[in-house]
Amino acid sequence: MKLNTKFLGEVEIAEQDILTFEQGLLGLEDEKQFVLLPIDTDTPMALLQSLKHVEIGFILAYPFAFKKDYSFEISQEDREELQIEKEEDVLAYSIVTVKENFQDSTLNLLAPVIINGQKKCGKQIVLQDNKAYPLRYPLQTMEGSAK
Template sequence: MQIHTKFLGEVEIQEEEVITLTSGLLGLEEYTKYVLLPLDKDSPLAIFQSIEESQIGFVVAYPFAFRKDYAFDISEVDKKELQVEKEEDLIAYSIVTLKEPFEESTLNLLAPIVINSVKKCGKQIVLQDNQAYPLRFPIAELKGSVK
C-alpha cells in the first residue's frame, strides 16, 4: 500500500509492517496505526510514521546505540498490552527532537515507544520510577557508540 509521509514523501509499505499502538502516542491518542521506516540499514535512526495522518511522523532512535546503560522495567500490565511472549521480541525507540546542529538534538529517554516486533503492537511508556532519564537528553551527552 502507498502512504504519504512527513519526511520521505510517498512510500510503499506492506500491511504486515503496520504497528498498532494500544493507546496512541501522548497527545495523539486518536492515531494508532504507524510504520517504522529505517533511514539506513546501519543507522540507529528511523522514521515512526502514522499511516492515518501524513503530517504525523517522528524521527526515532534506538536509544541503546547512544547510551549503552539505558534500561527500564516494563510492568506486567504493559507486558499484557504488548502481548509479550518473549522479552527479546520487544524493541524500544526514543523520539528525537532534531536541532541544528545535529549535536544539539535531544532524545526523549523518559517515554520510550516499546514495540513487540512479532505481534506488531506497541505502546509509549512513561517511565515512573526512573528519574535518571529526562524528557530532553542532549544527544551530544549520550554515552554510546555513535559519538
C-alpha cells in the same frame, strides 16, 4: 500500499508492517496506526509514521546506542497489553526532538516507545522512576561506535 511520509516522501509498505498503538502516543491518543521505517542503515534511527496523517511522523532512535547504561522495567500490565512473550520480540526506541542544528537534538529517555515486532503492536510508556532519565538527553553524547 503506497504511503506519503513526513520525512521520506512516498514509500511502499506492506500491510503486515502496520503497527497498532491501542492508546495512541502521548498527546496523540487518536493516532492508532503507524509504520516503522528505516532511515539509513548506518544510523540507529527510524521513522515512526502515522498511516492517517502525513504530517505526523517521529524520528526514533535506539537509545542504547546513545546511552549504554539505559535500562528500565516494563510493568506486567504493559507486558500483557503488548502481548510480550519473549524479550527478543521487544524493541525500545526514544523519540528524537530534532533541532535546526542536528547536534543540538535530544532523545526522550523518560517516555520510550515499546514495540512488539511479532504482534505488531506498540505503546509509549512513561517510566515510573521519572528522575532516572531526562526528557531531553543530548543526542551528541552518542556512545560507542554507532553514528
